[in-house]
Amino acid sequence: MARGKGSDPNNSSHRLTAQDVARHAGVSIGTVSRVINNVPGVTPAVAQKVNAAIAELGWVPNVAAQNMRTSSSRMIGFIFSDIRNALYAQMTKGAEEVLAPRGYLLVTASSDGNPERELALIDLFKRRRADGMILTIEQENNVSTVAAIGNLSMPYVMLEREVSLGSTSVGADHYRGTKQAAEYLIRQGHQRIGIITGGQGTRVARDRVRGLEDAMNAAGLEIDRNLMRLESFSAEYAYRQTQELMGLANPPTALLSMGVRLLPGVLEALQIMGKSYPEDVSLICSNDSDIARIMMPKITAVRYDAMALGRVAAESLLDQVEGRTTSGTPPRIEIPTELVLRDSCRPLL
Amino acid sequence: MARGKGSDPNNSSHRLTAQDVARHAGVSIGTVSRVINNVPGVTPAVAQKVNAAIAELGWVPNVAAQNMRTSSSRMIGFIFSDIRNALYAQMTKGAEEVLAPRGYLLVTASSDGNPERELALIDLFKRRRADGMILTIEQENNVSTVAAIGNLSMPYVMLEREVSLGSTSVGADHYRGTKQAAEYLIRQGHQRIGIITGGQGTRVARDRVRGLEDAMNAAGLEIDRNLMRLESFSAEYAYRQTQELMGLANPPTALLSMGVRLLPGVLEALQIMGKSYPEDVSLICSNDSDIARIMMPKITAVRYDAMALGRVAAESLLDQVEGRTTSGTPPRIEIPTELVLRDSCRPLL
DNA sequence: TTGTAGGCGTTATCAA
């Protein structure tokens, strides 16, 4: 079943090689190789013959053999927690868009955020002789993970993560994004701003918290640590923390939901408590999503281009892989964020 | 940058091979091979020595060489339109969950629904000597695509698609899912049921339309073809068609939104027209999603397990790859659907 | 411009 016999005319049971093509075309194997690799200096007529033979026999070069000879797999590994997270799917699409046209195979692998699995995946891509890797690990400070990365003998790029190894890192400007969101709320008179986010031990989380703090400090407002819930990106976490925050004697008047998967949890919690936004609490989310656009009222969002993140990471990685690393390669590349104003915030003034 | 020197102690500039390990362990290269492949019959003490040498040198076998020798890549290709579609991300995760533990690498590739790109991707996986493929092509009746699939000399499984080549196909039971949804609406007194969906030329679309038709016929209701909008899965399409349908002199009293990406378009159209559900129109969507659960009122949905789809496809494919194909392999495997009742439908009686 | 032949790093067969 589903095991065709191919379109091989002289259907011998032996797998086709360049040698067969050479024989069929009446040339040598070297010429076949030159033709398929576009090595200049082959007589057009000969190339013609070879291509005809290739087409007629239906031969495809054995990539394993090519890889072995050239010791390059033309394969890039991309490790993250879970492809079902829309963010990673978008990054994957972006990376694929730059890698595929250049002949590289992008291979993604989900770690479920498990550090041991991350180690195993890094090892996997080493065995598979990937030409490079894009890494979005769970914790930037996990010793064994960082050690494994440090031992990597291939180029890599950290995506939305940063380790102290001097490696190139690509990420969105969450600092500015969060600061801008907070400033917008503060301008509307909010003084108690809650934040729910995850990614502890990553630059993403640090940048967001710092953005909020800097905005508060600049406005001379007091920071209430109890309004910061920083332990997870899951919807369930958002659900519980929203209930806790809104149940406080002195609840926040505005809430920052920073992380794609959090918003459904926040909304569900508000619904079950009979609270509504922006009346009971002003709401800003990150990243932008269908939900933010569709909900009534529509939800103000910190938006950034996740596909660009993947694209830029891939480009930067290829620069390293192909040895184009311009002397002053920036160790950090930032993708801008944008505050999309909608109807989920209420002025308190 | 990001180019470690590895943990290789005797840091020679030459890449490690099994030969180096053999020398270091004082055995022959054949023994090294036997150890890493767990070939029975190696003296434990010798295996010990070899493993120590491997660890000390930090050697990892060259997969390209292994692939070439064994002519197996332990790689499975998965082609679909776009990884950003949540459905494909879920299928990918499901497939990865069965393939990874068994040592197979899952490689996904987005075709953007472009038949030419599908052809190129099929060719790509042939060159890369994939051990098998999971295919979710755009049109089941595209001659060149089907020809390419027919010429495949490797096992494959069609996922949510079906071609007349006798190949195994895995899919959700959209027929029953849609029929059940329609019956539920009919029981509530609806007689004019609109449907928006895409995937023309795929079994998915045929099954859905047939499900609706059978339910209508069984109830002795007349089918209005003008209420069927079957051309695309995009949100924009849903947006336009919803407006058209609801703007009809005699609009549908219920609407089936069959396709993950359609719902936001439907909702946006209703909002802009100042219509609301279930008052102005009853609504059922497929697949279930955060949006369906979070919107107020919550939206009744045809749910199915997309990860299971990926899992089952991968298992069925491995059965073929590893030659386990039980004589009576079912050519079609169906994943059940379930109607999740919520608050988006209004009885007309 | 084209042919020849060595070697890439494994696995697997055959002896020892």
Place this chain on the structure above:
DNA sequence: TTGATAACGCCTACAA
């Protein structure tokens, strides 16, 4: 049980 050695299919000097 272990060692030597011939493939696997291609690329690439080097020769012709």
